[in-house]
Amino acid sequence: MSLTTELSARAGGQCELCAATGADVPFSVDPDSAEAIATSVLLCSTCQSQLDGSEPLTTDHWRSLTDTMWSQVPAVQVMVWRTLQRLCHESWASEALDMLYLDDDVRVWAESVEQDPEPDLAGSLVHRDGNSAVLSAGDTVTLIKDLSVKGAGFTAKRGTAVRGISLVQDNAGHIEGRINGQQIVILTEFVKKSGQGRVTFTFRATQRSR
Secondary structure, three states: OOHHHHHHHHHOOEOOOOOOEOOOEEEEOOOOOOOOHHHEEEEOHHHHHHHOOOOOOOHHHHHHHHHHOOOOOHHHHHHHHHHHHHOOOOHHHHHHHHHOOOOHHHHHHHHOOOOOOOOOOOOOOOOEOOOOOEOOOOOOEEEOOOEEEOOOOEEEOOOOEEOOOEEOOOOOOEEEEEEOOEEEEEEHHHEEEOOOOOOOOOOEEOOOOO
């Protein structure tokens, strides 16, 4: 029995990420390149092209992850987590990440992908959090003290997670992030970089004979 046939039987012929019918693309979940059902998912051509970089991510297409995230298949869980990470600037994706539970071994697998190398920061501003960790655009940070947000009428509480931050290019002490639906400027000394920052994933679709 071919891998495509096995995956189709497991998925009922549907894409395991967006639930589209007629899915027929076996997709190997990095970094494991073994041609096995346990380390592969079945995708439709749309999911494949957006994950391998052939086409840009279309936010509305991936809203289906809020349903497929409940899959009990580890390989699917890994792909859902990685894709939500790429979309974490969207509020619905951020909320889904908060709800998504991964067993420890599955989380290790999900995070075991190639990350962007440390950028050459010579001659440029370096944004650092309250613990002196270097911050990058797209990182997730956590507030380490209550912050009164002037003009917005609320206080951002200590422990609040701010995902998909932007760096203020002309001030190393400032970042921007969204809290309670408001895009605000935050002092870097009042945040701590979270373990899940920006991650760049290299996906590989594997075409095999059926």
